[in-house]
Amino acid sequence: MENFSEVIAIFFSLDNFIAIALGVVIGVVVGSIPGLTATMAVALALPFTFSMQPVAAILLLVGIYKGGMYGGSITAILIRTPGSPASACTLLDGYPMAQQGHAKKALKTALYSSVIADFISNIALIFFAAYLAKIALNFGAPEFFWLICFSLTIIISLASGSMIKGLMAALLGILLSLVGLDEVFGSQRFTFGNYNLMDSISFIPLLIGLFAIPEIIEFYRKKALPHIKAKASGAGLAFSELKRCMTTIVRGSLIGVIIGAIPGTGATAAAFISYSDARRRSPNKANFGKGEVEGVAAAEAGNNGVAGATMIPLLSLGIPGDVITAIILGAFMVHGLTPGPIMFQENLSLIYALFMGIMFSSVVLLLVGNVAIKYFSLIADIPKSILFPIVLMFCVYGAYAVNNDTFDVWLMLAFGVLGYIFNRAAIPAAPFLIGFILGPMFEDNLRRSLLIGHNDLSIFVRGPITWAFIALTVGSIGLALYRFISARREARNIADKA
Amino acid sequence: MTRAYVKRRIKDVSDVIAGSILLCFSLALVFYLVPNYINEPPILQNPMMSPRWLPGIVGWMIVLFSILLILQGFLLDRSGEDDERQIEKGSTRRFILMVAALLIYVALFEAMGAVFTGILATLILFVAHPVRTWWAYSLAFVFPIAVTFLFVKVMNVPLPISPIGF
Numbered sequence: 001m002e003n004f005s006e007v008i009a010i011f012f013s014l015d016n017f018i019a020i021a022l023g024v025v026i027g028v029v030v031g032s033i034p035g036l037t038a039t040m041a042v043a044l045a046l047p048f049t050f051s052m053q054p055v056a057a058i059l060l061l062v063g064i065y066k067g068g069m070y071g072g073s074i075t076a077i078l079i080r081t082p083g084s085p086a087s088a089c090t091l092l093d094g095y096p097m098a099q100q101g102h103a104k105k106a107l108k109t110a111l112y113s114s115v116i117a118d119f120i121s122n123i124a125l126i127f128f129a130a131y132l133a134k135i136a137l138n139f140g141a142p143e144f145f146w147l148i149c150f151s152l153t154i155i156i157s158l159a160s161g162s163m164i165k166g167l168m169a170a171l172l173g174i175l176l177s178l179v180g181l182d183e184v185f186g187s188q189r190f191t192f193g194n195y196n197l198m199d200s201i202s203f204i205p206l207l208i209g210l211f212a213i214p215e216i217i218e219f220y221r222k223k224a225l226p227h228i229k230a231k232a233s234g235a236g237l238a239f240s241e242l243k244r245c246m247t248t249i250v251r252g253s254l255i256g257v258i259i260g261a262i263p264g265t266g267a268t269a270a271a272f273i274s275y276s277d278a279r280r281r282s283p284n285k286a287n288f289g290k291g292e293v294e295g296v297a298a299a300e301a302g303n304n305g306v307a308g309a310t311m312i313p314l315l316s317l318g319i320p321g322d323v324i325t326a327i328i329l330g331a332f333m334v335h336g337l338t339p340g341p342i343m344f345q346e347n348l349s350l351i352y353a354l355f356m357g358i359m360f361s362s363v364v365l366l367l368v369g370n371v372a373i374k375y376f377s378l379i380a381d382i383p384k385s386i387l388f389p390i391v392l393m394f395c396v397y398g399a400y401a402v403n404n405d406t407f408d409v410w411l412m413l414a415f416g417v418l419g420y421i422f423n424r425a426a427i428p429a430a431p432f433l434i435g436f437i438l439g440p441m442f443e444d445n446l447r448r449s450l451l452i453g454h455n456d457l458s459i460f461v462r463g464p465i466t467w468a469f470i471a472l473t474v475g476s477i478g479l480a481l482y483r484f485i486s487a488r489r490e491a492r493n494i495a496d497k498a
Numbered sequence: 499m500t501r502a503y504v505k506r507r508i509k510d511v512s513d514v515i516a517g518s519i520l521l522c523f524s525l526a527l528v529f530y531l532v533p534n535y536i537n538e539p540p541i542l543q544n545p546m547m548s549p550r551w552l553p554g555i556v557g558w559m560i561v562l563f564s565i566l567l568i569l570q571g572f573l574l575d576r577s578g579e580d581d582e583r584q585i586e587k588g589s590t591r592r593f594i595l596m597v598a599a600l601l602i603y604v605a606l607f608e609a610m611g612a613v614f615t616g617i618l619a620t621l622i623l624f625v626a627h628p629v630r631t632w633w634a635y636s637l638a639f640v641f642p643i644a645v646t647f648l649f650v651k652v653m654n655v656p657l658p659i660s661p662i663g664f
Contacts (some may be wrong), residue, residue: 039620164567164570165567171559175527175556182536189549192535333512383629386634387600389638392599392600395621398617425513
């Protein structure tokens, strides 16, 4: 009861409500603009949270994340340009619907599916995060060491594109995380005598550089493309149609929850799996891809079902499941909090206040989404030639604000160039960021295990939890190899047929 | 060695280039950077506790995977899968103006203040594309002033102010 009143006291603050509303609005706006991603928006918003209370700061970022997930569907439906990679599936049926004059219906379907999926995902988060954190209280350093190994391997094995490049990106991320003073011996590592590097590489310039600057460089490097205008027209969604889609939405949400809870999989995979599952089961199978309302519902439910669930490993184990939760982990750290099982013991009220805020964000998403259908599609009409200079200004201001030092602006630009090279070489940036975050945790748990075990390596196989994580790690490497071999076989078959 | 010969032998040139660059970097890392730029304590009970251990392991793994990436470039054609690597380049003037705007930010940010550099760089980028709506140029003045105000006065995050006070 004492805890409950504390939760209420933490949550019912005007700052939190403003943060959620502002976050969702920013997310929807940014998500609805092709080329600007929710990841970019969350990264750019992080410096603004320095002076905020921890709950308001996290809720602002969560709001942007959720708004961005839905916002991406607006342009996918209206101009066949997904605002986020996860919305790519929505356009399969959303755009044909818009072409047939049912744009408003498609947008409403996307909104209601997103909100329902988001709500289900939040329930899963609240239920499973606490449960998982309770189990994780039994983890020691060797268990966490293997959990980090598993997280790294599963993220790499499920990353899109080349597995070798995913691994390489993660290794480079780990390497970069080691720059600075060694925590045990105090030795300098790769500081090259520069005092700015002694306190390790700042997270925010890295983040902004890696996820915002490459888009700007690419825009000014690429040939200018004609600007397409968007328009939301036609009738809305009838209740009978929503009812018909309900089973698909719930099933898609559950798919999203399961996929979201596994580190590294992400919303794009969830949207496509949910879509193909709905198509397989639907009586209107033949209409999929030609403007089927159920197709939009399935894609959006899968996509948004991930949003809450992806925070399960973050809050309960302290392991980020994707890039956005990695940024949110950074926000926790900026405010002196370390997500994980200990946080459930020491800051339970704060966690439940966060849960309340996350639930409330679904309601805000519904309200903002309805307005968005009418007006926010106009925002998608703002040309990138006006937007990107302003985004660059935010990048520079945000990077500088971390330590009030131009060195961080240089650092951000260097990571921007690195991110651009990554894009050109098809090296995924997500494993790089996850490697950067998990690198120090990996080393810390390795060393602590050795100290606890008096340098005896048998501590790494000390019980069933470690065995289970070893099996999962080996399994994820096996999965990666299987995906690699089957992709090669498929490519060879296509080549033979051609 | 003609261009056609190289194309015939190498299935994916960018993978070979990326792999070669990473191989050179990782060899430099393992044989030069780790021994010279990480101090090791004189007494260590376990080599795995050493500050050099993880960077060394990571370095050797990058060596291994960069060799695999080079081999992948020689054996597998992934160009169809990675279409996003191909971009149609735009005008050089636009790109140079963008680089100029970036340099203005890093070179003048502390000396001339956030507002001044923000306005200057935004105007350059507006000209670079170019923005043809006349009123949009007012945004180049409004946004730097508004965002600086937001950072400094509302969020209490200090940003540099120019010598003439803005």
